[in-house]
Amino acid sequence: MKDTLIAVLEPFGTAGNEMPIADVITGLIRPYVDDIRVDAIGNVIATKRGNGKRIMLSSHMDTIGYIVLDADKDGFLRVSNIGGIKPDTAGMRHIAFANGVHGVLCIEPTDKSKAEIAKLYVDIGADSQEAALARVPVGTMGSLRLQVTEMGDDLVAAPYMDDRAACAVQIELLKALSNVKHEIVAVFSAQEEVGCRGAAVAAYAVEPDIGVAIDVTLAGDVPKCDPPVAMKVGKGPCVKVKDSNSIATPMVRDGLVAAAKKAGVPYQFEVLPFGGTDAGPIMTSRGGVPAGTLSIACRYVHSAVETVSLNDMVNAVKLLKVYLEEIV
Numbered sequence: 498m499k500d501t502l503i504a505v506l507e508p509f510g511t512a513g514n515e516m517p518i519a520d521v522i523t524g525l526i527r528p529y530v531d532d533i534r535v536d537a538i539g540n541v542i543a544t545k546r547g548n549g550k551r552i553m554l555s556s557h558m559d560t561i562g563y564i565v566l567d568a569d570k571d572g573f574l575r576v577s578n579i580g581g582i583k584p585d586t587a588g589m590r591h592i593a594f595a596n597g598v599h600g601v602l603c604i605e606p607t608d609k610s611k612a613e614i615a616k617l618y619v620d621i622g623a624d625s626q627e628a629a630l631a632r633v634p635v636g637t638m639g640s641l642r643l644q645v646t647e648m649g650d651d652l653v654a655a656p657y658m659d660d661r662a663a664c665a666v667q668i669e670l671l672k673a674l675s676n677v678k679h680e681i682v683a684v685f686s687a688q689e690e691v692g693c694r695g696a697a698v699a700a701y702a703v704e705p706d707i708g709v710a711i712d713v714t715l716a717g718d719v720p721k722c723d724p725p726v727a728m729k730v731g732k733g734p735c736v737k738v739k740d741s742n743s744i745a746t747p748m749v750r751d752g753l754v755a756a757a758k759k760a761g762v763p764y765q766f767e768v769l770p771f772g773g774t775d776a777g778p779i780m781t782s783r784g785g786v787p788a789g790t791l792s793i794a795c796r797y798v799h800s801a802v803e804t805v806s807l808n809d810m811v812n813a814v815k816l817l818k819v820y821l822e823e824i825v
Contacts, residue, residue, distance in 0.1 A: 498811050499653070501525070502665040503645060506657050509595055511562030511579050511638045512690045515539045518558045522664060522685050529671040530683070536702065539687035540695045545671070549679035550825060553705035553786075554670075554817075555696050555775040556663035556712065557689030560656070561799055562640035563592065563602070563619070568630050572623030574600070577614060579638060580690030581799050584612040590801055592619055594639040598632050602641075641801050651731060651806050654796075658803035660689065662793050663711040666813045673818050679825060686775055693742070696775035700782035707749060707825065708779035708788035711813070713795035713805065714767050724770055728794040731806040733763030734813040737790035742773025743780050749789035756820035762812040767792050791817065 504525065510518035519541050523533055530543040541558070561580035568574050588604030600621035607616055619639070623629035633639075646654040667683055674681065682703050686695035700708065714735055717726035728735050736753045737745050757764035767790075780788040791813055796804040 498665065498669055498807050501668050502653065502662060502810070505661045505664045505668070506643055506645065506655055509593070509640065510558055510560055511640050512559040512688045513579070514595055514638050515558045515687045519685065522558065522668065525668050526671050526683070536698060538695050538698045540699045541685040542699060542703070543671070543683045545674065545677065545681040547678050547680040550706040551680045551682060551703065552821065552825060553682045553684060553700060553703050553708045553779060554667055555684040555686050555699065555708065555710050555779065556667045557660045557686040557695065557775060558664060559687055559690050560640055560659070561690050562638050565633055565635050565637045567635060568623070568626045570626050572625050572629040574619040574621060574629055574633055576617055576619055576639070582614060583799055584614050584617060586800055587617060591642040592639045593642045594633050594637050596633065596637055599642065644801070646802070648804070651808050652804055653807060654802040654804040656801045656803060658795055658805050659713045659798055662713055662795070662805045662810060666711055666793070666810050669814045670817050673814055674821060676822050679821065681821060689775060693773060693775055693778045697778035697782065700779040700786065704783065705779065705786055708776060708786050709749065709817070710774040710776035710779065710788070710790040712774040712790060712792050713798060713803070714769055714792035715798055716794040716796045719796055726769065728765055728767050728792070730794045730796055730804060731808060732794070733757070733765050734809055734816055735765045735767035735792040735794055737767040737769070737774070737776070737792055740769040740773050741771050742777035743788065743790070745776070745789035746780070746787035749787050752824045753789060753791055753816065753820055756824045757816045759823065760815045760819040762815050764816065765794070
């Protein structure tokens with residue numbers, strides 16, 4: 498699991514620029530599926546053929562990031578956000594742009610309560626507007642440079658765990674499946690961080706009978722977590738009940754719980770008072786699709802140190818394997 502996780506953390510892939518990560522995922526899963534295609538929006542859609550129900554799995558490839566707006570006269574790049582950036586924790590980080598240029602992401606001195614995206618800038622060592630934009634033109638996207646930190650035998654911290662951790666789970670699941678009567682369509686979706694766009698397109702095309710999103714969720718096991726939530730890192734995959742974008746279909750939610758019990762793995766219920774996953778657009782596609790989400794608890798979501806449990810990821814594979822082979 499750790500090797501697969503590292504492999505999918507490494508490629509660039511901000512929302513709308515998923516081709517590098519799509520190429521890596523395609524190479525990793527090709528031996529385990531019958532068909533792979535990349536659609537017009539950039540989703541990777543892989544199919545394991547079967548004669549039963551058509552079940553769509555979806556984990557998103559894209560990450561949050563930044564896009565260059567302009568540069569000031571002294572050569573500092575001004576950027577805007579791609580997805581949900583937290584300005585108060587964004588500054589003083591190493592950033593890498595899609596064209597290979599590196600710099601440091603900084604924020605103008607300000608009270609944290611007043612931090613905003615407009616206060617962010619990137620220092621690439623340029624000394625003029627012309628020099629800066631020659632190296633990193635307007636519209637270039639960037640993201641935090643990858644640094645992976647292992648903490649003990651189980652926890653791993655890095656940017657992009659949202660949602661590359663779930664991509665790793667889905668890849669390992671495709672390797673593990675051996676006795677599935679159903680048709681499994683594994684989608685590695687694009688542009689989730691800017692409105693779940695890829696999953697909406699994929700669900701419309703796939704026309705699934707059931708949908709299961711795989712994503713991370715906020716862990717509440719840190720000091721003064723706001724809002725207080727029950728999910729904890731290392732205590733098992735989380736069966737979502739509700740977020741702001743979907744209420745899990747009871748038959749899917751209960752099926753995931755039954756799979757956890759049959760697989761003998763720990764599980765948690767997830768109620769998230771905000772956010773959403775690919776389950777939302779899957780559920781509302783065409784005439785409606787029964788759908789739910791299996792989540793990996795993650796500390797410090799949308800930061801440089803998103804932290805997950807490898808055991809939770811392994812148990813998510815075990816749970817989903819039983820769900821697809823024995824429960825549905």
